[in-house]
Amino acid sequence: MRAIEFTGQSIRMIDQSLLPHREEWIELRNAGEIIDAIKRMKVRGAPAIGVAAAYALALSENPGKDAECLKSARPTAVELSHAVDFMLGACRNGMALPQAAAKWEGMNSKRCRLVSEHGSSLVGKGQRILTHCNTGFLAANEHGTALGAIKMAHGQGKGVSVYVDETRPRLQGALTSWELLKHGVPHQVVCDSAAGYLMKKNEIDLVMVGADRIAANGDAANKIGTYTLSVLARENSIPFYVLAPLPSFDADIKAGDEIEVEERSQKEVLEIRGKRVYPQGSSAENPAFDITPAENIAGFVCENGIFRSIDELWESTRDPDSASGELLKSCLR
Known part of the structure; x- marks a missing residue:
């Protein structure tokens, strides 16, 4: 089971702030909405916010600006910064950002399974x-x-x-x-x-x-x-x-x-x-x-x-x- 899903135009995620009494999926359509969800702990946990950050940049109209906002959203969790740096590096190397975000998510899944x-x-x-x-x-x-x-x-x-x-x-x-x-x-x-x-x-x-x-x-x-x-x-x-x-x-x-x-x-x-x-x-x-x-x-x-x-x-x-x-x-x- 996954807590975050990418639709191509948005991400769907379980709103963790409503658990355990309500299991509700919310749809976030841009980087600003995802950054707000990270700050408000609708999504939390270092690997999960790394995945959310990757998709935030995939949906961003201004990845450079949003990258800095993402890094400051939860400053203690370094995985957030690693995900952002990975996305910016992929962009510099000519990889489409949605493809790069999916790659980060796949690597995250493999890493956590091995852990x-x-x-x-x-x-x-x-x-x-x-x-x-x-x-x-x-x-x-x-x-x-x-x-x-x-x-x-x-x-x-x-x-x-x-x-x-x-x-x-x-x-x-x-x-x-x-x-x-x-x-x-x-x-x-x-x-x-x-x-x-x-x-x-x-x-x-x-x-x-x-x-x-x-x-x-x-x-x-x-x-x-x-x-x-x-x-x-x-x-x-x-x-x-x-x-x-x-x-x-x-x-x-x-x-x-x-x-x-x-x-x-x-x-x-x-x-x-x-x-x-x-x-x-x-x-x-x-x-x-x-x-x-x-x-x-x-x-x-x-x-x-x-x-x-x-x-x-x-x-x-x-x-x-x-x-x-x-x-x-x-x-x-």
């Missing part, structure tokens, strides 16, 4: 897995990353069960539970603050998360709350894995403290579904992401395989015959 396949091999029979935010097909357009691996392990008959963090303040856990229900994966939703208690009770065997940007040293930016989970997992000797395709890795950023962290509206914290739940006069800080240091990460999973260190992963990208070959030629050089 899911590799990640599923980390899952043992009967394991109880904690995941954060949403990393399924909604976030990747197809397959998924961390959630893709979990769903694949379920399909392999491993008898997994999942703890789904609610992921305040946007409650992306609701999207994850919606996907897990569709695939018949046993799961329970838990408050973000319950994770440490469950770990201490030995009720969690594995933590699997995605990432929006991973620095050269392995520091990973992901949905706010991920860093906290990594600290708790390390304290309780629970493996903590980051699963992401190579466009989410950024060799130009040396360490996590250089990653721009998006700040979103206070209303997302102070209100729930448009109703204020905190007293007037209270303010809120609302960073959308935090940074997990590399030393808290047991391993990285990308399309090239599973790597216990970031140096091993970077070494794999130097192999021209690796699974990332075409991407490396177009994006990482």
Whole structure:
């Protein structure tokens, strides 16, 4: 199943802001509408917004101008920038933009399928897995990353069960539970603050998360709350894995403290579904992401395989015959 479809004159996508109660497809006919949908999180997840950005430029009347608007729409997610750069490079090389966007979507699908396949091999029979935010097909357009691996392990008959963090303040856990229900994966939703208690009770065997940007040293930016989970997992000797395709890795950023962290509206914290739940006069800080240091990460999973260190992963990208070959030629050089 895909979350984004290209019609030739527009894209159709699931409006994720209406899930899980309404599954509604919206039609976006130009780059401006797609940029607005990215900002308003009608489409979200680093791979998915990369695909949306590619099609935005395919529908754009001014690709140069819209490219800059796209890159600033969600600044933490580097895959968005990689997709835009790929499209601009394809245009310079004479490729029609709709054709280039379809090529990016196809590469994205292959990358996320491989991430899911590799990640599923980390899952043992009967394991109880904690995941954060949403990393399924909604976030990747197809397959998924961390959630893709979990769903694949379920399909392999491993008898997994999942703890789904609610992921305040946007409650992306609701999207994850919606996907897990569709695939018949046993799961329970838990408050973000319950994770440490469950770990201490030995009720969690594995933590699997995605990432929006991973620095050269392995520091990973992901949905706010991920860093906290990594600290708790390390304290309780629970493996903590980051699963992401190579466009989410950024060799130009040396360490996590250089990653721009998006700040979103206070209303997302102070209100729930448009109703204020905190007293007037209270303010809120609302960073959308935090940074997990590399030393808290047991391993990285990308399309090239599973790597216990970031140096091993970077070494794999130097192999021209690796699974990332075409991407490396177009994006990482």
